[in-house]
Amino acid sequence: MKTLLIGSISLISVLFTTTQKGCKKETSHCTPGIQGLWVGTYTVGEGFPVPAGTSFFFSFSIHPDGKMSYKAKGFYNGNYEYITFADGTWKLDGNAFTFSVKTINYAPGEPQLPQTGSATYNSADGTLINGIISNGPGSYESFTMAEVN
Numbered sequence: 372m373k374t375l376l377i378g379s380i381s382l383i384s385v386l387f388t389t390t391q392k393g394c395k396k397e398t399s400h401c402t403p404g405i406q407g408l409w410v411g412t413y414t415v416g417e418g419f420p421v422p423a424g425t426s427f428f429f430s431f432s433i434h435p436d437g438k439m440s441y442k443a444k445g446f447y448n449g450n451y452e453y454i455t456f457a458d459g460t461w462k463l464d465g466n467a468f469t470f471s472v473k474t475i476n477y478a479p480g481e482p483q484l485p486q487t488g489s490a491t492y493n494s495a496d497g498t499l500i501n502g503i504i505s506n507g508p509g510s511y512e513s514f515t516m517a518e519v520n
Contacts, residue, residue: 405463405492406435409499411516413443418510421446429514431499433461439470447478457486468492468499490514 409431417423428444439461447453459472467489474484490502497518505511 404435405461405468405494405518406433408432408519409516410519411499411514413502413504413512413514415512416510419446421451427451429516431516437461439472441472453478457484459486463492466492466494488514490516 411429412426413429414424414426415421419425425446427446428442430442431439432441433439437460438458440456440458443455443457444451445453445455454476455474456476457472457474459470461468461470463469468491469487469489471485471487473486477484484506486504486506488502488504490499492499499514499516502514502516503511504514
């Protein structure tokens, strides 16, 4: 009986250890892939109503079904706190993350804005780097993000 109990405890320990692979020890949360909440900033280039180099809050909610949404602060009508939301799709090919979205609450009176973007996904440290989001030809912002969960 004692041998069976020790064997069972050993098996449970092995199963727990193998299922917890990919968890960040210091934060005790698991990272199964790119799906989850990402938070960072985007920085505008030339041609925006604010100086080039201005940074704003930016976040992605990446879902496992290939869908995503974002929330971003930006400048509109004298306000640096205007919040824009967008919905769309994403793909991951190796470490190349790409997405296509359309705003759902762009500035009043303006048409909704289709956007595309890309970034390099680093699964080891949970970051999206070298990100670019395009609002059309010649219009882009750069972004970086870190995974929250």
